[in-house]
Amino acid sequence: MTGPDWIDEVAWPVEGPPWLAMGLARIQERDWLLPDDRRAAELAQRADLLDQRHDEVFAALAGTGAASAEVLALVLAWEGDHAPQHAAAPVDPARHPLEAAGRRVQEDLVVMAPRGGSYHLDAAVLCFPSHWRLLDKLGGSALEIHGPVPRYEDELADKVDRFLDRMRPGVIVARRNWSVHGDDELHAPVPPADPRPVVVDEVPDRLWLRSERQTLRRLPESGAVLFTIRVQQAPFAAVADRPAAAVRLADRLDAQPGDLTAMNGLAPHRDAVVTWLRRAAETGAGGAGSSS
DSSP states (O other): OOOOGGGGGOOOOOOOSSOOOOOOEEEOGGGSOOOOTTHHHHHHHHHHHHHHSHHHHEEEOTTOHHHHHHHHHHHHHHHHHHOHHHHTSOOOTTSOHHHHHHTTOSSEEEEEEEETTEEEEEEEEOSSOBSOOHHHHTTOBHHHHTTTSTTHHHHTHHHHHHHHHHOOTTOEEEEEOOEEESSOOSOBOSOOSSOOOOOGGGHHHHOEEEEEEEEEEEOTTTOOEEEEEEEEEEEGGGGGGOHHHHHHHHHHHHHSOHHHHHHTTOTTTHHHHHHHHHHHHHHOGGGTTOOO
16 A cells, blocks of 8 residues: 555654644645545535535634635635636535535635634534534634644644734645544544554554645635645555654654643554554554555
8 A cells, every 4th residue: 555645744743842833834826725536526525514414514604704705716716727627617606605615625614714802713614524513613713612632722822823813815824733533534523432442453454544734824805814624534554655654653652742642533542553653664564464
């Protein structure tokens, strides 16, 4: 199994505290969205969720119409410039503009609107959440929506707020986070209640490395910040094809506090995963217990 290139983009620093970092890098407009060979299947799943479970995956508070229209215009302009094969798809004028945008891209779209001295999650198309629900976060400030993240208030909250205040139109930045899930279901709002710990030989095929490639950009007319979330996943077997990444992740798990390991979804699996990662880095997939 060949590991996808995005695995090499995930940062696993071992220095801390602080253990949390924004990890932002400026990107070009052409790299803002990432359509790929999974686009048709993922757009079909997004359409099904928006049709069948609309109020769970879409919300827009009053006052977000202008920002939502800006998002749709940005998506259409990007398609015209960088993915013309997708640009001809019609837009249903009866749909909310943010929903119309969310039906065209593999990314989830979150509008953070400025009010009351901070930025609030006031509108979103969130079809592929990683263990959180839109309605639980709707209207919350950046600090409030990150409440469950260990150490966020102490290590990152002020930096995030300052960055959002200072963002300039025309600048796009990107970052990646990571977590571990027990399957490859993209729509994953609820964490498993009590997952059975894996043994070492189960790691490559039972656990999935999940990464959110997130971008931020200011909407020039409304002043809101658009936050995109593109979920990409690979079975742990694929990590064996990236030995440097396997070492970095094992070192990070050895170094970071347990509350962060729990947040990443690895608390019951940590020891088995570290053992497998170090073995994978030394021997490759063939000797890492993978049946793939």
